[in-house]
Amino acid sequence: MASTTATSDDLPQAPAPTETAANMPGFAPPNRALTTIGLALASFMQVLDTTIANVSLPTISGNLGGSASQATWVITSFAVSTAIALPLTGWLARRFGERKLFMWSTMAFVIASFLCGIANSMGLLVTARALQGLVAGPMYPITQALLLSIYPPAKRGQAIALLAMVTVVAPIAGPILGGWITDNYSWEWIFFINIPLGIFSSLVVGSQLKGRPEKLEKPKMDYVGLATLVLGVGALQLLLDLGNDEDWFNSSHMVALAIIAVISLVVFVIWELTDEDPIVNLRLFRHRNFTAGTIAMVLAYSAFFAVGILVPLWLQRNLGYSAIWAGLATAPIGILPVMIAPIIGKHGNKVDLRILASGAFIVMAFTSFLRSHFNLDVDFNHIATIQLMQGLGVALFFMPVLQILLSDLEPHEIAAGSGLSTFLRTLGGSFAASLTTYAWTQRSAVHHAQLTEHIPATDPAMLQTIAQYGAGDVQRGAMVLNGMITQQSMQIGFNEIFHLLGIIFLAVIAVVWIAKPPFGAKGGAAAAGGH
Template sequence: MSATTAPAGPAAAPAPQAGFRPPNMPLTTLGLALASFMQVLDITIANVSLPTIAGNLGGSSSQATWVITSFAVSNAIALPLTGFFTRKFGERKLFMWATLLFVIASLLCGLANSMGLLVAARALQGFVAGPMYPVTQALLISIYPPHKRGQAIALLAMVTVVAPIAGPILGGWITDNYSWEWIFFINVPIGIFASLVVGSQLRGRPEKLEKPKMDYMGLITLVIGVGALQVLLDLGNDEDWFNSSKIVILAIVAAIALAVFVIWELTERDPIVNLRLFRHRNFASGTAAMVLAYSAFFAVGLLVPLWLQRNLGYTPIWAGLATAPIGILPVLLTPFVGLYATRFDLRIVASLAFVAMAFTSFVRSGFNLDVDFQHVAMVQLWQGLGVALFFMPVLTILLSDLEPHEIAAGSGLATFVRTLGGSFAASLTTWGWNQRSTIHHAELTEHIGAYDPAIRQTVDLLGRGDLQRGAVSLNQMISQQAAQIGFNEIFHLLGILFLVVIAFVWFAKPPFTAKAAGGAAAGGH
């Protein structure tokens, strides 16, 4: 890792990089932020382009989903390895090489002439993207003075929120106006710029490298366990979950491999993933709060566009425009949150965020099929207030009691668990919505009698004399209403979950301030 391992405390010696400042701080910050934005953007930018990609490359829709799945699986495997990579190569070199390899992988994605090549290139892209966000976070924290680290974390928080929102909109626009290849080609100039700028600006930054031995058992069980789990979560809904032998086998493999992984890493002298970081109280409680809140937030971001398109008939672009206001307040307020939040108890700031996000979830639980665009967009806007107050305080809390040399590993581990939480949320909420919709459809049709004169008259009116067509129309109306009730129930549960998260935040203990060695996140009580 790129710091000494001296214990932090009032008398601790400064870490080697504690006093290092790049020649041009704004330019360095821009390079780091652009790389992070590019990496997070690519998680969602290809989603709306999948039908076009499948058509152009002669693949099926199920094959096209592997463009997303391959990225997610390899990204999830690489994230917890960040600590090992930083110890071996140093944060500056790891950032440069990961970013340049991301550029190469993006170029290969755009040049792919078959679905197999594209999936392989996306897998490479996902793997090298893994360390980029955690290392960017560690570098930003190390180059900013303690009283400004909250602003650095707030900047990354804004990237985390805005990039996934911008991804589908930008991807759809590029695909419609140019060609799908350009959703990958645009990474090339951005990545080269970011890598060269950060590499030159941080040249001379002292780093203490180690020679950690390769923990092969940890690596193998991590790859098998996380790979099987991620594929299970991605395919679960399509395969009807545990009614499929494929899902059962994946679940067994994942459970065994991850159990061996956890036991091995906790007993290994030099583990490839340092699970002992959870001994830190703030890291453990902050990570738990981050995972639960991000999972609920991710579920909102997934369900609202799906609901707009399935139930209200929105096109993908209009669904994107209706949901986009969630990013307005984070962009406007994040600089102020970074500047002033540390003057308050960060647990209060985070609690206010979760109250705001719970409130908007409860509002959505009262939506109906007649809700208009303005109402949907306004609720998204107000959820943005909660998002603006969410990421920076929770990130600061979870990093606050890590030693300087643990920050990159801690950020990678927290991001890994958060990513898995998002995958669980995506699978569970869509499954839950489908299940509740089916149940409510059955309940609603129980009250419809085929020989009821009122029902027959309704069917006749809907079909304009054609009973079969009228029956189909009535069934569609019932399906829409059942899906709406299921949607409302899911959001009621999400609102409760946001309130539950508040308890985890209050397990953390102040002060949420930088370590004396100068490497931890700044915060305030």
């Protein structure tokens, strides 16, 4: 007999509480496989666009008459807008419903992609990319919430594993696909390919989920929260993106951005914790598993993102790889997640998810320590093999940690929780990208100074050796020797950073074990059987 107690998921039009989303046997679309494909494609498209333009920036700036620094705004504008929009997912879902939010966001992403493709100036392209990032923000968390809602509890691990696979493969495919499209067609097509994918996803998911029970609310707009969020996140993202070029806090602009970010975010946190109807529900951190899982996700993803930034840069700067070959050398990291993720999703819940996550971090730490012993003579096969090995860690990482952090959320909190954790994960990745490149530059400079101070520049034997490097010309030989020292100092800096990343991965294991089972979603039993 169904409960007569109303829940937070009551439908506005329901004639009786027995027709609530929480008490129903669970909504199932007419074709679950087709719905899953539509949701996965949308997520793939959105994550792909975070990296697909990276290798095309020189071509884009050349065609549109922009400088290299202007071209980076094609990436930055997307990142800033996405970071701002992500935490709004929960509020938008409550106001408009998850199904409509997905459809509108996906179709708006299609329109923004079209505008990117037809842009005839750098200013228009950056504006279109900002719009694209703004509407992309809710897509991943709302996809996650919808995907979980159409699977019974026993199969939700498989749904999360699918999203995890997309999250890993799409950023890897981005640079390779972007480079291939730019070389063989034109850069506009890196945006135009979104149009058929987005239309298909929106129409399929919209039709398949028609009639899905949802509770709509009319939460008041939290203008103070929204304003401080936009100011704080926008300033912080700009600080992270431009810090290296502007010499960080030696620039008055960077100091101003830091002050704006700190004040805005402090006010934002205080306001959101005390407001009755916050635009971002920070009270989700009252859940133990959500807190532990989110911290683990942010730390581990930041370290993982740092690997993804540093290895391709090192391949191109130190080993002389082209962008495409650097992409090919790093691509094997996606092989094992594609092969293993479905197995992990199906059988992962049979073991303690903390054990799976710990195994993931051990593998990722091990591969980081292996990279900390790289030298300038390392070959393609060795690099690709370690990337392949790390793929095992990646395959074991996302599904367990995602399931842990969502496990103690109420059903109506999943969209907001997913949006908040994804926002913090994205912000962590931005921190990692900026801090990693900064640390590499700084440590390389330190080691360059240490190596050169031991060279006796006035010693006749040393001058003769230097002259030999330059075919008898001391000045040319000094340039050659300086280049060799620079390469070696960059290599030492690279090795040091990877040793630190290995330690970070091991430290995350302790965070995961703060979470407590069971790790089945709270909405699972209710959705499945009306308990």
